Amino acid sequence: MSGDDTADSTVLDRLYETVDSRRGQDPATSYTAKLFSRGTAKIAQKLGEEAVEAVIEAMRGDKRKLSEESADLLYHLMVLWADAGIKPAEVYAILAAREGISGIAEKEQRKHTSGGN
Template sequence: MSLQSLAATIEARKGADPESSWTAKLLAKGPEKAAQKFGEEAIEAIVEAIKGDRARLISEAADTLYHLLVMCAARDVTLGDIEAELERREGRSGLDEKAARS
């Protein structure tokens, strides 16, 4: 599944019955719950990266990406919005980008 496909599925679940979809249930609980779940998954990915278990890291990274997109969808931020920001930064040094933020 591509990130575009995943984002489209999440968007489609926004209006779904929370009893029929984990995504709909998470979105129904609000942006704060979606952010909490993203944080939990990110920490789990960090733990697996430190432990060095490649298979578990892949699984947790997938969970993290999913929950990132759900969190963003809860605030009406689309994958397209994120891609546009990445394109804006393309070709610019990471050091320059960080300096421009301060």
């Protein structure tokens, strides 16, 4: 960490803007541009890899490494959102709509409205 005490959730919005700005840039000079150039399947694969790494560190009980893998996971999620044309505000709105609703009730509601999982 940079030691910056002002770090907060707005960093996610800034990260998304940075990620989205890399679309179409030179893959030789930007890892994010390289991911975009490799397509949705590769981006999704990288997200899955980071999720597994986060799970491994959680099982090991290493908070620092779990925090690092969580940052990697969030970054790759932002790349996937940008690739799909999803803005963070869309996800935030869904989370806000679910706020205060039991997770069990919310999942049951999704089953009935979308035939979901």
